[in-house]
Amino acid sequence: MIYAELILWVGAFILGTVLGSFSGALIHRLHFDKPGFWTGRSECPECKTTLKWWNLIPLFSYALQHGKCAYCHKKIPFTYFLLELIFGLVFLLFVQKFSSTTEVIPLLIAAWALLVLFFYDYLYLEVDLRIVIPAIVLAFSWVFFREQSPPFYLIAALIGGGFYGIQFAISRGKWVGAGDIYFGILLGLLLGWPLLLLCLFMAYIVGVLVAIYLMLFKNYGRKSALPMGAFLMPAGLVCLYNGDWWLNLYLTWSGLGQFYSF
Numbered sequence: 001m002i003y004a005e006l007i008l009w010v011g012a013f014i015l016g017t018v019l020g021s022f023s024g025a026l027i028h029r030l031h032f033d034k035p036g037f038w039t040g041r042s043e044c045p046e047c048k049t050t051l052k053w054w055n056l057i058p059l060f061s062y063a064l065q066h067g068k069c070a071y072c073h074k075k076i077p078f079t080y081f082l083l084e085l086i087f088g089l090v091f092l093l094f095v096q097k098f099s100s101t102t103e104v105i106p107l108l109i110a111a112w113a114l115l116v117l118f119f120y121d122y123l124y125l126e127v128d129l130r131i132v133i134p135a136i137v138l139a140f141s142w143v144f145f146r147e148q149s150p151p152f153y154l155i156a157a158l159i160g161g162g163f164y165g166i167q168f169a170i171s172r173g174k175w176v177g178a179g180d181i182y183f184g185i186l187l188g189l190l191l192g193w194p195l196l197l198l199c200l201f202m203a204y205i206v207g208v209l210v211a212i213y214l215m216l217f218k219n220y221g222r223k224s225a226l227p228m229g230a231f232l233m234p235a236g237l238v239c240l241y242n243g244d245w246w247l248n249l250y251l252t253w254s255g256l257g258q259f260y261s262f
């Protein structure tokens with residue numbers, strides 16, 4: 001039934017935007033160490049007014065209030081609108097592609113964690129251990145129920161963590177942050193080998209392109225911090241979604257496909 005599928009997809013999109021809206025507030029509360037970061041009521045960070053349910057409808061409230069707080073009329077960063085939209089689209093895509101619930105539920109939890117870590121790093125250049133450590137624990141327990149055998153993922157986690165750990169040690173934290181080590185472990189557990197490698201590769205390409213763009217058009221100095229680790233999250237999402245497809249494309253295009261097959 002096409003209608004049943006349509007309802008499922010719309011539902012996934014709405015669930016994604018609601019979680020996106022909640023996550024935006026969660027990131028804000030975690031960063032500013034507000035009490036009750038998990039259960040607290042949402043309030044305007046400027047005027048502290050507790051928001052009513054109609055101020056919290058994902059996408060619509062932002063659009064209807066012209067991107068401003070309904071009470072003090074301070075501008076709400078466009079990032080929050082974008083965050084809700086991206087959450088909605090990611091949830092829609094995953095539910096549309098993966099039909100079995102045993103597959104899609106862990107994938108949605110993984111996507112949620114990656115998106116929260118991405119926006120946190122993007123907004124505040126920080127990795128919050130209260131998010132990344134539970135995410136690693138969950139990803140580790142998922143390893144025992146996956147398609148491939150556990151070592152496949154555990155080795156990738158070791159390589160991912162080691163890759164950033166070595167850079168962190170050599171540069172004494174100048175090239176990469178300690179948070180990137182957690183990212184490497186998490187993505188290794190989620191993706192396994194060789195998709196982890198593809199993810200690192202994609203993250204570097206996107207990172208370099210963004211850096212070039214910022215230097216050319218935004219007066220971005222060489223000393224400005226760019227959260228390179230943050231690009232691992234979108235790359236990780238793409239690899240979770242259809243990493244094998246990209247890997248095959250790369251192998252065919254580079255001619256390496258005749259030597260390796262996955």
Ligand SMILES: [Zn+2]
Nearest residue numbers: 044047069072
């Ligand atoms: Zn306000």
